Amino acid sequence: MSNTQTSSSHGKLIVAVVAAALVVVLALVSAFIWPGWALNKGDGASSQGATSQGASQNASEPTTPSIDAVALPDGASELLKAMPDSVLNFARTKADASTSWSGASPVEEYTLTYSTGTDGQEVTLEVAQWSQDEDAQGQYDNLTGAMTGKELGSGNVKVSGEATGAYSAKTDPNDETKAIAVWRNDTVVFQATGAKDSVRRFYQQFPL
Template sequence: MSNTQPSSSTSPSHGKLIAVVVAAALVIVLALLSAFIWPGWALNKDNASQQTTGGTSSSGNTSSDGTKDEEPTTPSIKATALPDGASELLKAMPDTVLNYARTKAEASTTWSSTSPLEEYTLTYSTGDEAKDVTLIVAQWSASDAAKTQYDALSGALTGTELGSGTVKVSGEAKGSYTAKTDANDDSKAIAVWQNDTVVFQVTGAKAAVERFYQKFPL
């Protein structure tokens, strides 16, 4: 029987391969563990994507520099004085409403067929004639007569409704109001309301009428 040296079952190259595989496995395990220990690491990419695609929206006009345009609330022009001997009704008309100032006030007869005690037509302006609004105001001896006039005026409006409701003074209903676009020109509007024995009608550009009648104090 001859003498022989025992041979190893694992070659040096095979051992190196096992070491590489084990090292790679350890790297993967450590990476997974780090994701749990420091969750932000695994979420950073998703968060960055959400922040990039997210956004906000707002209503209103926005200028080219990204700021929101807002109408001023105080007038840039002075109100015209009322005529001498103005009645209490005419004196009750405000000098200004938001950035609108009274520029004209005179007696009128637009609704004379319904026999009001007095009637006036006033113009309110921002200084830009395109935004002027015309106000007709009249008073009757009784609220029923004023309501009849209000019903006739509001019933004749056939444009798109912009608003309607009840006029209240100190919590008590004193009449109604309605505002609609002009049936012949939807860039314009008409608002009509009754306050007890007085009826008001405002006409002008749609945006101007909507701002004006909602802030009118009477």
């Protein structure tokens, strides 16, 4: 009887451990890889006036692309596969390996272009991943430290209410019609550049 009880308890313990591990894995997948995870770029320092103006402008802009997304290259990594086909009316038109941030030794890095099909509205997205979050944080600090334009927004990136990084968006100091947005989510760093209105709409709705 004692041996039977011990075996039963051991079996229940294994089931409980496996179930707990599965919950953790599903949480990670839904938080980063699964489309539509909750990214909060609204907990920031941008002014109410700018936020209201941006919301008004966004309401009148199309939310679906008028052009088809270009397929990813064969053998694309999980990071590259996580990049969306489209963001609002911006469709992915290019995706290439990159070495722009090679000095920071990322594990992998890519340059992507998203376009509405209208010249001058393209957004260039640089994305890279590191093995340690402190290395990603270092690259984020370097990029944002070099941004000297007018602030468009800043704050925390949140997943399910938990801060996983930060973001900062500023105008290009050499051309106020253009902007730069940088954000970090755990071990991944993103930088979006292009026309100010395009960048502002793009980074606020980017799902990663």
